[in-house]
Amino acid sequence: MTLVLNTLEGDYSEQITELLAAKDSEVDIVNTAEMKIAHCVGCNMCWLKTPGVCAIKDDYEIILKKLVATDNLWVVADTKFGFVDYRGKRVLDRLVPMLNMYIEIRDGWERHQLRYHPLNFGVIYKGNGNREMLEEWCMRVARNMAGKSLGVIALDAPETSANAGGNVVETAMETATNTAAALPEHIVILNGSPRVKKNSNTNKIIQAFTEGLESAGITHELYSLSNHTEWDEAREAFMTNDNIIIALPLFVECLPSLLLEFLSTLPTERKQPAKLSFILHSGFDEGHQLRLGEKFLQSLPSQLGCTYGGTLVKGGSFMLRMRDNSYIKKVTDKILASYAKMGQSFALNGNFFTPEAKKFTGPEKNPKIGVLLFNLIFKRLVKKNFERFANAWGCTRPLNDQPYLMQ
Ligand SMILES: Cc1cc2nc3c(=O)[nH]c(=O)nc-3n(C[C@H](O)[C@H](O)[C@H](O)COP(=O)(O)O)c2cc1C
Secondary structure: OEEEEEOOOOOOHHHHHHHHOOOOOOOEEEEHHHOOOOOOOOOOHHHHOOOOOOOOOOOHHHHHHHHOOOOEEEEEEEEEOOEEOHHHHHHHHOOHHHEEEEEEEEOOEEEEEEOOOOOEEEEEEEOOOOHHHHHHHHHHHHHHOOOOEEEEEEOOOHHHHOOOOOOHHHHHHHHHOOOOOOOOOEEEEEEOOOOOHHHOHHHHHHHHHHHHHHHOOOEEEEEEOOOHHHHHHHHHHHHHOOEEEEEEEOEOOEOOHHHHHHHOOOOOOOOOOOEEEEEEEOOOOOHHHHHHHHHHHHHHHHHOOOEEEEEEEEOOOOOOOOOOOHHHHHHHHHHHHHHHHHHHHHHHHOOOOOHHHHHHOOOOOOOHHHHHHHHHHHHHHHHHHHHHHHHHOOOOOOOOOOOOOOO
């Protein structure tokens, strides 16, 4: 079964069928522009309260039910910043109920268990996509779903879109070397997580980081994009300040769709230059898991009329908001204290290009002994902890439930 989610306005059925003819003779094309589909808000209900069922009651449930009978998933999307636009990313962020919360090591990497079966994944893009970045994204998404990449196809004539955006990362790296100039006095910080502020791990990170900034005499103002009523002020602050940090969680190997939407509302011409830096964090703790997200962030500032101030990259943030037990509290306190130190370092250096920022990520991949210990001891402990959380949330189903299998 092949499912195509067409997120473009309009009916592209003929073109899509033609493009996929050599691969699949029969495809089910769903036009999502005509459907009501919200951003994933990271509420975790689909993992911990109603396993496999999303708490957002919109048209995405139709797609989840189709996915249970799907082997190949294609997303057709317009592009922005060289990547799929927020509409294309949104239908991917909502895939989370297709996995369950349990963690395992698969092909050497930390992964969530599949709720159903492997899924192959491909992208058909319109406009100026950075092909290399899209190909890597496809491969990473497919591997998370234990499937294969189906590849990347340009909907427009391949000559016009194949190389577009290809040099953006290099340009960012060039400008990065020229950004040491002025040290910050005041910083605008955007929390790019769609999760409400009080539950957001990003917010915990920002709190710790800004303690470090404040201790060095740097002031800041904070906007949380999960709250739409803050978007106008956030946009105004972004356009009128010269030092900006966006802190964000990794969502399906790149930026949350909500943040992509906000960024696509920003004017690209600025009156005065600004330095844009990032704090990128993720659930899994291997540094390699965040590298595509980092690559995308490197490409972003020049497209928004800013210079690049580097990205602070660190995994293992999923527990930061869960502080109900003394062991977890001890571990998370240590992580947060390290972010406070990085706040002091940013105040002194004005960027994340320092050796301490590089080192902050930790190992790119878990060492063999770590994998062994995980399989022997921690896997079961982590599983028990997740079940404890689920119990506290009033969950009455097994966490690996398959609610749509029989329908
Ligand atoms: C929809 C969604 C997708 C995610 N994708 C990834 C991912 O690809 N890799 C990863 O390591 N963590 C992923 N995470 C985990 C988050 O990055 C992590 O839990 C983070 O701490 C959330 O921060 P927040 O509470 O501020 O939203 C994902 C979480 C959600 C809800």
